[in-house]
Structure formats: C-alpha cells, structure tokens
Amino acid sequence: MQNLLQLLFRFSNVFIFLFFELICIYMVVNYNHQQRNIFIQSANRITGGITNQVDKLSGFLSLDNNNEKLAKENAALKKALQVSQNQNNSWINSDSRDTSYNFDYTPAKVIQNSIKRRNNYITINKGALDGIQEGMGVISRDGLVGIVKQTTNKFSSIISILHSQTRISAKLQSSAFFGSIKWNFKNPRYVKLDAIPKHAQIEVGDTIVTSGFSNIFPENLVIGVINDLSIPSGSNFYDIDVQLNNELDRLSYIYIIKNFNKAELDSLSNNSFDE
C-alpha cells in the first residue's frame, strides 16, 4: 500500500497532466463531431458583451468606409425601387405565386469574424429577440455568408461558408446544372463546386448562383464566378474552383433571410422521406 502511494506521489505530475489533457481532448472531439454543439462561446453573454465593446471601437474607426458602402447600397436599392415602380404591380393578382416574395430580410452587424481556422464562425448583434432562428440563411450585399447556427437573446452565431461542414446547393446560371459548394481550406476568397457532370458546357468566367433547393436561400443569388476548372482523369465530374463574389475577410453588415414557407416545405420533404 505504501509503495502504491509512493508511486502515485512520484508520478503525480503525469496524472495531473493526463487528467487535464483528457478534458481538453474530450472537448475538442466532442466539438468536432457533435452537431448540436453547446460550445459556441462567443455568443454567450460575457464574451459576447466584451467582443461587442471592442467592436464598437473598431467600428467607429472604420466609419468612413462603411458609410461609403451603405450609401452605394442605398443608391442601388433606390434604383431597384424605381424599376419596380415602373413595372405594373400585377403580381398581387396573378395566379402564379412568385417565390421571391416569400423571403424577409433583417439587417445586422458583424461583431466577430474569423477566416483563418478550418471551422470558421461569425457572431452578429441580433438574436432571438429580433426574430432570428436557427437554420436561417445569411447574405451580405455581394453574396453568401453562411447559416445561423445558434441564437441567444441578443446575439447569434453563424456557420460561415468557410467551414468544413458547410455545403450549399448551387447551380450554373447559364445551364442550371446543380451541385454543392464547399470551402477548399486554403484561401478565404475561393470555394469548390462539385457534382457538375462533364458533359455540361462550362467555361472560366461563368456565374454560379444559388439553386433555391435548400429552402434557406432564395434562387439566383450570385455566389461567384468560375476561376479554374479541370476534369480529373477517370472522373465524370468537373473539378471547379469558384471565386467568391463577396469578401468574407471584410464583412461588416449582413442580412438574415427568413423564409415564410420554410416550415411547410420542410414538413413536405420529411413526409416524402417517410413514405
């Protein structure tokens, strides 16, 4: 017994090390493999509050730049408004219900963003009290940003497109062949598009847009343009590099998309899987 105690005492630092290291590895593994992770910590009250204060300061310093962007956006919106006023608004009475009117947009400000990890998250300053819910799509002025992962009352966490588990349904604007995009882990301005068959007629410079199949993003949002393409030998599919239209490393204001018909569409596809 005494020998055993001596042994334990002699290697106490090894046991302490193993104890703490196993906690850490448990957290790492748990976080990587469990979908409903409970560890999106920048969205919780304390760290979210501090990050918000720090961001207020840096937001003040980049006011000029943001004002310019907002002014440009205002101008674009006014132009769009004029165009739609010029057209007659007969869509209200028409029988065919255009799906683009089923989406609502909520603006929010990014308070924390990362592009350097394999799994990147974005924190924004709107939460459940502003009507944000898990699973909503997020876009910026120029393109896709990600999907809402978790909300607290005042803040939300977003899985960026730059995340190892993000897959977003996309299609070619010209020919409607569809596939899904994922990040290539190297450069935050490029993603990969897969599952485009090799008989599709595509070339560098073609535009990639959202397919609208996922119920999260409306159809025909511009994602980016094809930057490079090849067919690996023995494969029936293209290997396509897409240059993103928006600059995720300079994100400031974003819009959260609410699909009014999402619950209905989801229940429909769940029912068809049950059959």
Add this chain to the structure above:
Amino acid sequence: MNNIIIRNIIRFFFLLIIQIILFNGIELNVPEFTYLKVFVYPLAILLLPVATPSIVLIGSAFLLGTIVDAFYNSPGVHAGALVFMAFCRPYILKYLEPQGGFGVNALTTKEQNGAAWFFLFSAILLGLHVISYFILEIFSFKAALDIFLSSLCSFILSWILILIYIFLINPKT
C-alpha cells in the same frame, strides 16, 4: 515571495488581454497562409518560478488556455496545447539545468539565466506548444504539410514577439 505570486497573476491577465484583444482581431492577409497565428500567452506559463508545484503549473495552464479558447471559439485546442507545454516544462528545465542546479527561489527569467539560455528555453517550449496546437486543431495526419508550415510560420512570429516583450519589459521576477 508574495511579490512573485502577485507579479505572476498580473502577468497572467496582462498577456491574456493582449492575446484576446490585440491578436484575436488581426487578419494576416497572406495568400495560402491563412493559418498564420500569434501566441503570446504561453509566456505567462514560461515565466512561472522553477519550483512551482505541478498542480499549480498545469492547472493555471488549463485555466489560461480555456479562457483563450472561449474567445477563439475553439474549445479544448489552446488549453490542450498549453497543458502539454506545462507538463513538458519541468523536463526541459531539468535538461537545461545550470551546473550546481537551480536555487530554491530560482526563476526562468533572462535576468537570472542570461539571454542565450532564455532563447533556447523559450524556443523549445514555444515550439512544443505551437506544434501540439496545430495537431489538435487540424486533428488529422493527412494534413502533415499544413501542420508543419503553419507551425513554422506561427512559431517564428510568436517567438519574435515574445523576445520583444522580454527585451522591452525585462521582467525581474
């Protein structure tokens, strides 16, 4: 003695604040090297007194790493790497022990041991920290080249910053 404990606690929080406010927001926009990272907080563990009990050494490493993780959205990664570094520290100190051994109140500062000694000491432990950090983060040996390149670049940058801190402030305790 009390003075040393208070100094270490102040340094713990000072480095933590530098890390989460200054280096969390830095976007180093080098194409193909998006994993470049800066670590200054390991210095708080490096500069603990030689005779620190292992429960305090590893426990404070765990605490520091976990707080950093909370701000980096990466549970367990910083903490795991720092705990490993704290565990290795006594063995590295034994290896680098001067002739006649360390005194009772020996410290690991540049002041007490000389610049060359501190360069070697900080390089070995910071290297262990950075490598274990990227192994834990990437978590796959398929990306060995990624791990190697990221570790090398991040190590050089962090080491330079730590040496700048040491030469600017030159902590006596």
